[in-house]
Amino acid sequence: MKDTLSQSGGGRSALRLERRLAHPPERVWQALTDPAELAHWFPSEVRVDLEVGGRMGFVFPGREAPDMEGVVTELDPPRVFAFTWGDDQLRWELRPDGEGCLLTLTHTFGDRFGAASFASGWHACITALAALLGGEEPAPGDMAELHESYVEAFGLAEGAVETTEDGGWRLRFERQLVRPAETVWQALAGQTGAAGLTAGEPVPFGFRTEGVPAGAITEAEAPRTLSYDWEHAGRPAGRVRWELARGTGHGARLILTQTGPPGAEQERTRSLTAWRRHIALLAAKLLRMRG
Structure with missing residues (x-):
């Protein structure tokens, strides 16, 4: 597990999370791009036109209209899936690693002090993704303690x-x-x-x-x-x-x-x-x- 926060230019920050998954890229790709599978681990329901320039809608539980919209910016099955998330950019990359693969998520955003929330949220999502791939139910974790650990790790507590x-x-x-x-x-x-x-x-x-x-x-x-x-x-x-x-x-x-x-x-x-x-x-x- 390797999580980092860096500056990406233009006053924006880049959060990078890296995880090894015990499944080949083709299987993980399906979980990353199929709305039926995304519903089990992604933080919202997803509607996607799976092509570069395709529109995306992100609907949170209990609401019918998309709360956020996006556009597919990069699509290279089963290697890269990138899209906008409101004003943010999400880029998912898969690389073969033995019998499994290495998943790298790069989240680029403007709110640097929100990084601990984003990191703890994606940490929980990727944990749920791994559980889904393994046919297991994700175990609930303590998001608050995880959040605070990221605050310290990323230097967000300094004045x-x-x-x-x-x-x-x-x-x-x-x-x-x-x-x-x-x-x-x-x-x-x-x-x-x-x-x-x-x-x-x-x-x-x-x-x-x-x-x-x-x-x-x-x-x-x-x-x-x-x-x-x-x-x-x-x-x-x-x-x-x-x-x-x-x-x-x-x-x-x-x-x-x-x-x-x-x-x-x-x-x-x-x-x-x-x-x-x-x-x-x-x-x-x-x-x-x-x-």
Whole structure:
């Protein structure tokens, strides 16, 4: 098993998953291209005109009209099947390997921070494909833990440092979480703040981290946003803002930013480390909570 994430140009990312399957390319090809077999392991129902330029429709359970559309971009039986998936590109390649074959999936997309969701999803799909080929029922796995392992493996937990127009700095963390915004908000705000927080109130412990002294809440809209000024030497030094957006649809997308003034490099470095650890602890806590 070999999974990698790389830049593909134009601000897009390429996720590459490689698996060895104990079946020849011709048998796997059928499972990759036959809608009747795709229904057992692919994340949606598939309608396909199997020729280059042929139209594709991806229908999710309970809906009649295609939720997404695509076009076949490459077709070389039983070696390569590539198509668009909305704005993304999927390329499936099969190479003989002994009595079986080597399957390589390359998924190219624009949402880099969604990579862990995509990787864990395709991991589960390919596991189900292998089970189908072997005449077995796929065993359900823990997608949340798998997702978090990909976050770490792909370096998606790290924060970025940006320079602001006034010469100050902005820290930015973006992370796809495994639970919905309501559950994340409860984890951050605690029981007393889960129903709602207002400007002027103290910042709940979950929204604060060591080394970043918090003033009062300046803005709060449960379960989406919370911001406050952080203090240095007893005076406001910048703004901390939490946002819980939709992300990949598998859970909330956390975007955390902190701004700071010029000349506060030590505080910037300390904050970068502290928030990295704080978000990791939040992610671990969410794994123990039901969505």
